[in-house]
Amino acid sequence: MSPTITTTTTSITSTTKQDASQDLPQDIPDLQTYRATTKEDLIPGLRLIADSIAQQRQTAAHALIFHPFWLSAMAALIAIVYKALYTDSSDLPLIxxxxxxxxxxxxxxxxxxxxxxxxxxxxxxxxxxxxxSRTNPKERGQGEEQEILVTKFGERIIGVVVLRGVPVPAGEKKVKMTGVIWAWTVERRYRGKGVGAGLLEEAVEMCRQKGWEGPVFDEEHANAKRVLPGLFNGEFERREKWARGVLEGVKNRME
Incomplete structure (x- = not known):
């Protein structure tokens, strides 16, 4: 299948003020979404996915530090230090x-x-x-297919979605393919500008072209890992719910 390419003038660039020089030509990079097949496109997409996982550490740390349980524990520890060391005001620097x-x-x-x-x-x-190899059975389940779509702004890859076609039994000797999204991310500075929704639209369109059901998010997607107890994962669960809602909204609009 030939790559699907979507080209738009982008809302990513800031709106420039109109003045006397508004008739001068402006070089605004195109926003393209297409199927990635070369290392020049795959490697930046891979880095985006890895970066999005690393960024989860900051979210997890923030959730832990500002959780009432953690704040209470630190306050109790400081209170113990104060009680153990304080005899008069000269002890305050040490405390x-x-x-x-x-x-x-x-x-x-x-x-x-x-x-x-x-x-x-x-x-x-x-x-x-x-x-x-895209057909290496050691890397994915037998009979699965994988497609990687990227969004490029000018010469920079700013978004990626990894779509896998997974065979699902559908009765006697029948197997239907379901599109499963394993990774979906956009470079941080371009989030909230419609780039992610555009990638999902292309994923939905690809599923329809291939005759797949879905797509749906993989339960074990790239950002599904949790390293803290569930008590501290509220922000991740909210993001998960939001992402699934965005996907459902895209599918409903394209029906």
Whole structure:
């Protein structure tokens, strides 16, 4: 199948002020979405996916640090330090430095607890699942297909979606293919500008061209890993729900 290419003038660029020179030609890069088949397109797409996983560490750390449980624990620890060290006002500098040390130790604990996202990003970033043979049964299930769509702004890859066709039994000796989205991400600075929705539209269109059901998000998608207990994963669950809602909205619009 020939690559699907969508070209638009982009809303990504800021609206320029109109003045006397508005008739001068302006070079605004095109926004293109197409099927990636070369390393020049696949490698930047792979890096975007790995970066999106690494960015989850910051989200997890923020959720942990500002969770009432963690704040209460740190407050209790500082209170213990104060009670143990304070005899008169001359002890306040010592109490301050000791408390600061406790906070720094707590941040190191947070760093260690959320380090799993960096490890996962490094694993995904190696790219064995993406760059080798597209039919290697060791990399994906028997009979599965994989397509990678990227969005390029000028010469820069800013978005990627990985779509897999997964065979699903549908009765006696019948198998139907379902499109499953394993990865979907956009470079941070371009999020919220319609790039991600455009990628999903192309994924839906590709499923229809191939006669696949769906698409749906894979339960074990690239950003599904959780390294903290469920108590601290509320933000991830909200994002998960939002992403599935966006996909359903795209499918409904294209019906």
């Amino acid at each position: 301050g430095t000791t408390s600061a040390g406790c906070v720094m130790a707590g941040l190191l604990v947070v760093r260690g607890l959320t380090g799993g996202y960096i490890e996962e990003a490094e694993r995904v970033g190696k790219g064995e699942w993406l760059l080798p």
